[in-house]
Amino acid sequence: MAAIAQRISDIAGTLPMGVRMVAVSKYHPASMIEEAYSAGQRIFGESHVQELREKHLCLPEDIEWHFIGHLQTNKVRYIVPFVKLIHSVDSMRLLAEIDRQASRAGRVVDCLLQLHVAVEETKYGFTQGELFAFVKSGEWRRMQHVRLCGLMCMASNVDDEAQVASEFQFAHGVYLRLKREYFADAPYFCECSWGMSDDYPIAINNGSTMVRIGSKIFGPRT
Numbered sequence: 001m002a003a004i005a006q007r008i009s010d011i012a013g014t015l016p017m018g019v020r021m022v023a024v025s026k027y028h029p030a031s032m033i034e035e036a037y038s039a040g041q042r043i044f045g046e047s048h049v050q051e052l053r054e055k056h057l058c059l060p061e062d063i064e065w066h067f068i069g070h071l072q073t074n075k076v077r078y079i080v081p082f083v084k085l086i087h088s089v090d091s092m093r094l095l096a097e098i099d100r101q102a103s104r105a106g107r108v109v110d111c112l113l114q115l116h117v118a119v120e121e122t123k124y125g126f127t128q129g130e131l132f133a134f135v136k137s138g139e140w141r142r143m144q145h146v147r148l149c150g151l152m153c154m155a156s157n158v159d160d161e162a163q164v165a166s167e168f169q170f171a172h173g174v175y176l177r178l179k180r181e182y183f184a185d186a187p188y189f190c191e192c193s194w195g196m197s198d199d200y201p202i203a204i205n206n207g208s209t210m211v212r213i214g215s216k217i218f219g220p221r222t
């Protein structure tokens with residue numbers, strides 16, 4: 001078996017039922033995505049709008065494209081016509097723009113709210129307080145063309161596994177509370193997107209339903 005196919009099947013073999021894998025293909029050429037596709041992988045994650053547009057144009061129609069990077073409002077319109085899930089909604093303004101563009105495109109776009117849990121300031125996302133204020137405002141209920149499907153987070157980039165576990169556990173607690181208080185009647189609010197190449201086993205132990213794996217499948221990014 002080719003290396004990429006082998007790595008996908010090795011990782012897939014360790015995922016419990018109910019946990020899906022997003023193959024993070026950013027910075028890797030279309031040929032490597034084709035290799036993963038041939039191995040049966042259908043969900044791919046990208047974090048740059050232009051790169052995603054180009055890959056979407058030249059790769060198979062039935063790929064489920066996920067956007068996982070920081071998204072600028074002025075670029076939303078380029079991906080909304082085809083993107084399956086946007087993991088990285090980090091402001092009301094961004095969600096409103098996704099709703100507006102999705103309406104124009106005649107679609108409903110699935111979105112996750114990004115929660116900031118890491119110690120690094122540089123990472124994006126709502127704090128817990130901001131997230132509850134946002135959900136409580138109820139403004140999202142008026143948006144007919146976006147569907148909130150859960151949370152996304154990135155843990156701190158540290159070797160301390162207990163630290164990483166506590167961040168995922170915190171995110172899972174926030175998810176459960178949101179689910180109970182605001183989305184109890186919304187079965188589609190069911191996704192916890194956490195876990196990357198170095199920490200996905202910890203994420204799985206802490207409620208993840210979707211792991212986003214790049215380098216462990218495709219090797220280092222150039």
Ligand SMILES: *Cc1c(COP(=O)(O)O)cnc(C)c1O
Nearest residue numbers: 024047068196197212213214215
């Ligand atoms: C790049 C990226 C990943 C994948 O990272 P790896 O460590 O290569 O698995 C996952 N999530 C986000 C948001 C990313 O930007």
